[in-house]
Amino acid sequence: MYLGIDLHKRYAQVAVMDLEGEIVEEVRVKNANLDDLAQRYAGSRAVIEATSNYYHVYDTLAEYLDVTVAHPGKLTLIARSDKKTDRVDAKELARLLRLNSVPQSYVPTDEIREARALVRGRQTLVEDRTKFANKIHGLLADNGITQTVKPLSVEGREFLRELSLPSPWDSLLDSYLDVVETLTEQMTQLEAAIEERAGSLKETQLLMTIPGVSYYSALLVYAELGEIDRFDGHKEVVSYMGLNPTIRESGDSRIEGGISKRGSGRVRWILVQSAYSAVYTCKDAYLSTFFHRLNRRMNSKKAIVATARKLLVSMYYMLVREEVYDPPGVSA
Incomplete structure (x- = not known):
């Protein structure tokens, strides 16, 4: 059998196709229950898209099925479909799998997934901290303060803590500064974990011998x-x-x-x-x-x-x- 699985955050639409290309079952399943479906069709082939939450689903299905992960950007046949629904997408995935025409996406090892989680987590913290720094700049502009201040620096935050602003901007400024300081502390902790992980891998140890590569x-x-x-x-x-x-x-x-x-x-x-x-x-x-x-x-x-x-x-x-x-x- 060929299982086309259109994956969403909490559920999946599944189309099961036989060797002759006929659909034998269509079902909507909660992601938490996909292992039951996989056991019923153990030994069959399945395809899912490389969505943001596919790691856990892939690991669950791979215990029973031969799972292919499709590259979402290359699934042009589905993207250009005139009638795009979950059922259509699931059937099209099953059809492409049966024809061996699925553009495959790389499935990283556990070690690489952990490394990705660390570096991407740091990027998220950096982006969030920058967002609140920009909010602070906007707040200062609203109050006619044109002096150049760097909310991400210790000196900048000390200066901002001493500012006297009218209500409610004073409370907002304190709240934004609290968030910036919390995110800065979290980044420091995460950077320590990143440094430890980089120091433990032979690949990253090699790359760090390049001048300019941290x-x-x-x-x-x-x-x-x-x-x-x-x-x-x-x-x-x-x-x-x-x-x-x-x-x-x-x-x-x-x-x-x-x-x-x-x-x-x-x-x-x-x-x-x-x-x-x-x-x-x-x-x-x-x-x-x-x-x-x-x-x-x-x-x-x-x-x-x-x-x-x-x-x-x-x-x-x-x-x-x-x-x-x-x-x-x-x-x-």
Whole structure:
């Protein structure tokens, strides 16, 4: 049997298709009860989409079924359906599975899931803290205070605590500052856990031998890349991270555009920041030489993105060969 499972937050719509392509059962099941369904069809194949909550469902189903995780962005047949409902989606998933036409998504190991949870959790805290810092800036503007203040710094918060504002802005400011301080404490605790995790993994230990790559940067790249042996070469890694240039060909013309920006934006950002650090702070000879050579014939923004791509390629070969950073022509 082929089970197409359209997964939602609390329930799933399931279509069961036989070898001849006939639907033998359609049922809506609570996610908590999917293991009962999986036991009934033990040994069959199933497909789910890589939604935000698929890890637990995948683990539950995989005890009894051969589970494929579909890449949601590549399921164009479902996305373009004229009649899009849960039942239609589930049947289409089952049909694609029967035809071996499901665009598969990578399912990370438990170790990589844990690393992702840590780095993504930190990003959430950073975003939340920035949101409340912006609220504070808005509150100050509402009260005609134009002085530059940094709510994320200790000095800035001390200054803001001393401000005398009319009600209710005084209470709001205190509340926002309390949230910022709480989030800052939580970030400090989480960063300690990230540093400990990065120090315990051989992959991140290798990446941290690169000038400009911190424990957080290393764990983020490792978490988002996953197992390095799933890539056939550095070009696949560059494309997976969206740092490959887009190319448009028509007749005899060939135009290279900007990078594709597929994959994780957070990794592209951290690679660019690490490249900046390697070039300007650490003055790494290998990456600095590459950057400055490019910067003579293109703007610095494009040059640093190309340097980030160069950095990613170095990371790939370091992980594949299990070698520390030792670029050609430069002594580590």
